Amino acid sequence: MTTATTTERFIPVCEPLLDGREREYVLDCIDGNWVSSLGKYIPEFEKTFASYCHATHGVACSSGTAALHLALEALDIGPGDEVIIPSFTLVVSANVVCWTGATPVLCDVEADTWCLDPKRIEEKITPNTKAIMVVHMYGHPADMDAIMDIANRHGLHVIEDGAEAHGAEVNGQRVGSIGHVGAFSFYGNKIITTGEGGMVTTNDDEIASRVALLRNQAFERERFVHHHVGFNYRMTNLQAAIGLAQTEKLDDKVASKIAIAERYDDLLADVASLSRPVCKAYAKNVYWMYGVVLDESLHRPASQVRDALAGMGVETRAFFVPMHRQPVYQGKHKRWPDLRGHYPVSDHLSRYGFYLPSGCTLTDEDQVYVADCLRSACCA
Numbered sequence: 325m326t327t328a329t330t331t332e333r334f335i336p337v338c339e340p341l342l343d344g345r346e347r348e349y350v351l352d353c354i355d356g357n358w359v360s361s362l363g364k365y366i367p368e369f370e371k372t373f374a375s376y377c378h379a380t381h382g383v384a385c386s387s388g389t390a391a392l393h394l395a396l397e398a399l400d401i402g403p404g405d406e407v408i409i410p411s412f413t414l415v416v417s418a419n420v421v422c423w424t425g426a427t428p429v430l431c432d433v434e435a436d437t438w439c440l441d442p443k444r445i446e447e448k449i450t451p452n453t454k455a456i457m458v459v460h461m462y463g464h465p466a467d468m469d470a471i472m473d474i475a476n477r478h479g480l481h482v483i484e485d486g487a488e489a490h491g492a493e494v495n496g497q498r499v500g501s502i503g504h505v506g507a508f509s510f511y512g513n514k515i516i517t518t519g520e521g522g523m524v525t526t527n528d529d530e531i532a533s534r535v536a537l538l539r540n541q542a543f544e545r546e547r548f549v550h551h552h553v554g555f556n557y558r559m560t561n562l563q564a565a566i567g568l569a570q571t572e573k574l575d576d577k578v579a580s581k582i583a584i585a586e587r588y589d590d591l592l593a594d595v596a597s598l599s600r601p602v603c604k605a606y607a608k609n610v611y612w613m614y615g616v617v618l619d620e621s622l623h624r625p626a627s628q629v630r631d632a633l634a635g636m637g638v639e640t641r642a643f644f645v646p647m648h649r650q651p652v653y654q655g656k657h658k659r660w661p662d663l664r665g666h667y668p669v670s671d672h673l674s675r676y677g678f679y680l681p682s683g684c685t686l687t688d689e690d691q692v693y694v695a696d697c698l699r700s701a702c703c704a
C-alpha cells in the first residue's frame with residue numbers, strides 16, 4: 325500500500341497531450357500568415373475528423389456548445405418546439421435548447437451507461453416534440469439503435485452530443501454519424517483538443533450547408549445582405565492546425581483511454597463498494613473519463629471521498645448536477661423554464677458519482693497510487 329495522508333504528489337484529473345505534428349502545423353500557419361478563420365487547415369481538419377466519425381461532412385466551429393447550438397438552429401428548432409434531453413448532463417444541453425426558444429424536456433438516464441434511457445423516452449413525446457438530444461456520457465455511447473427506432477417511428481430528429489466520446493461506436497458505427505447530426509467539443513480536457521473548439525458532423529448535405537452558413541453570420545453571396553440570423557462561431561486556422569495533428573493521433577489516444585480503463589478495472593476489482601464503467605454488448609466505450617459510483621451502503625456521498633482523495637494529491641471531478649436541480653431552471657427566471665421533476669437515477673449519480681484521473685499522460689505508477697488512495701478512502 326503506497327497511500328499517504330499528506331503528500332506533495334499531485335495527479336491531475338486530465339491534461340492535454342500534444343505529441344504529434346501540432347507545433348509544425350501551427351508554425352506553418354504563422355509562417356504563411358493564415359491565422360484567422362480562413363486557411364487550409366480548417367477544411368483539412370473538417371475532412372479528416374468527419375471521416376474518422378464515418379460522417380460525410382464536418383463543420384468546425386468555436387466550441388462544442390456552438391456545435392450543439394448550430395445543430396439545433398440548422399434543424400430549424402424554435403419557439404413552441406420541445407427537445408428531449410437527458411436530466412443527467414452538462415447544463416449546456418438545456419441552455420442551447422433554450423437559446424433557440426424551444427423547451428427542453430427532461431428524461432432520466434440508465435443506471436449503468438449513464439446515458440439517456442430509451443425505455444423512458446416515449447412517455448415524454450408530445451405533438452410538440454421535434455428532436456431527441458442524446459449525450460454519449462463519459463465515453464460510453466447511448467443505445468442508438470433503440471433511440472433511432474423511436475425517433476423514426478415518431479418522425480423526430482436525433483442530435484448526438486459526442487463531446488465526451490470521440491471514436492465511440494455503436495455496433496461498429498461511430499458516434500456523430502448515427503443520428504441526423506452530431507456535435508463534438510475539442511476543449512482542453514477532451515480526447516482530442518484544439519484548446520477551445522467544436523465540430524458539427526452529419527451525413528445530410530442540407531444540414532451541413534445550413535450549419536456552415538449560420539456559423540459565419542449567415543453571410544451569403546451578396547455581401548452584407550442577410551436572409552438568416554447567424555452567429556460568429558468560426559474556428560481559427562491555428563486551432564484547426566492543432567485539431568488536424570490531434571486527429572492524426574486519435575486512434576492512439578482512444579487506445580490509451582481504453583488501456584487506462586482496463587488497468588483501473590483490474591486495480592479496483594476488489595473494491596466492492598463502488599460501481600465502475602460498463603461496456604454494453606453494442607458499444608465501444610472510449611472511456612473519456614473513468615467514472616465511479618459509490619454504493620449507498622458506504623453511507624458517504626462522493627464529496628467526502630473526493631475530499632479524502634484531494635488530501636492525498638489525487639484530483640477528481642464530481643459528476644454533473646442534474647438539470648432539474650439547476651437553480652436557473654427552478655421557475656424563478658422569466659426567460660428560462662421550470663425543469664423541476666423526479667429523476668432518481670440522475671440524482672443518485674450526481675450524489676455518489678465522480679471521476680478519477682484519466683488523462684493520456686497518466687503513468688502506471690500514478691494509476692496504482694490513485695487506486696490505493698481510493699481503496700483507503702472507501703474503506704477508512
Ligand SMILES: Cc1ncc(COP(=O)(O)O)c(C=O)c1O
Nearest residue numbers: 387388389414416487509510511
Ligand atoms: C457533454 C458535453 N456537451 C457539451 C460540451 C460543451 O463543449 P464546449 O466546452 O467545447 O463548449 C461539453 C464540454 O465540456 C460536454 O461535456
